[in-house]
Amino acid sequence: MSTQQKPGQPGSGNATPIPGDDPARQMVVADPESSSVTHISLAGGTYTMLVTGKQTNGAYCLIDMHVPADGGPPLHRHNFEEMFTIVEGSVDFFFRDTTTTVSAGSTINIPANAPHHFRNKSGKAVRMLCVCAPAGQDEYFMRCGDPVDSRTAPPPQLSKDDIAQRQQRAKDLAPLYATELLPPDGN
Template sequence: MPIPPDDLGRELVVTDAEADGAVHIALAGDTYTMLVTGAQTGGAYCLIDMHVPDGGGPPLHRHDFEEMFTILEGEIEFIFRGTTAIARAGTTVNIPANAPHHFRNRSGRAARMLCMCTPAGQDEFFRRCGDPVDGRTAPLPPLSADELNERRQRAQTLAPQYATEML
């Protein structure tokens, strides 16, 4: 099969989590910085820098796309189909599509990881569910119980549009 021609409409993406204009989203007790979006990759994948404070992490969920995490700092507890694995800095974890999973930082200090989702879409889901913050390690917005409940409801409502199921 021949290789298609170069898509001149696509641009080189060079960024980092501290770049001016970086989008930082507070969600599930974490801050997710959009490094490379689906819009920039023609929907092929997205890359998200995740700052996960002690105790942070999303609820149990599953989705129909691959998700890969590389731990940059600290350690994260991954729960995959009910089995727990601890991933430390330098470790890469791949979550197959459709598998129930979640992660939690129980290390006593903040952790940082990169998350790549293939194909893209998780970046938009996070943007629509979370709250913008000023930086990767900026304080999370103080949310009332009603506001937290509204964010959970928003995620539940939007999840099917992003091939995600909250369990």
């Protein structure tokens, strides 16, 4: 058994009974253009909460990210896995001390606890799907950002004070969501 697998997990080599169906849980159909999803302006982009932790019993969340030119979050790390599939465009991922340009059709996984961020240096908007497991990043984004009307909506016009207020809110909430915002040099 792999050191990452726990008894009863798929591939663990241990047969365990599968729990019964939970009829309280429903199938989720996620349409990024639907009025039932939440769109959040954050870190220079718009993040659409396609599948939330509430819908997956906390197992994971799925976020549709629209990242305009020069958009992306600051250097950070968190105690959960994060995977991105590039749907349109290309984006630079900074992982520890390495930069990798990832293009449409590719998927990149960021291991838990590793310093990273991404920046769209392509000159045009990028679209990515982001899975965080377990969930929680969806709630963090909704508490830090500003609601907008659609997946490609421009960010609200914020004053310097508004921006500073949102940055402080992100710093204050980060520990509650297993996240650490790092200085630009990573130290």
